[in-house]
Amino acid sequence: METSTRLGKRRVILLVGQTYRTSAGFVIEVKEKTPTGYLTESERGWVQEIHGVWQHPDGHIEWDFSTGGHWKEGV
Numbered sequence: 434m435e436t437s438t439r440l441g442k443r444r445v446i447l448l449v450g451q452t453y454r455t456s457a458g459f460v461i462e463v464k465e466k467t468p469t470g471y472l473t474e475s476e477r478g479w480v481q482e483i484h485g486v487w488q489h490p491d492g493h494i495e496w497d498f499s500t501g502g503h504w505k506e507g508v
Contacts, residue, residue: 442487445494447471456495470500478505 447453447463449471454460461473470484485497 442489442495445486445488447486447494454493456489456493470496474505478507479503480505 447466449463449466452460452462460476462476464472464474464480466472467482470482471486472480472482474480479502481499481502483496483499486494487496488494
């Protein structure tokens, strides 16, 4: 869902359970919506909360900042 635009990118609302490709080429899955962002996990096991998500015309996403980054237990 689009909420605003900036330089060809658009602010988006992510869907829990969906996967998205990042601007760095990684695939992340949205695990849950938090009060301030989205808890995500990469295919390699990196877990973080992302805030202020933008989507480029080609579909990949980026975000303003992330917090709480850590490796998933057992990785």
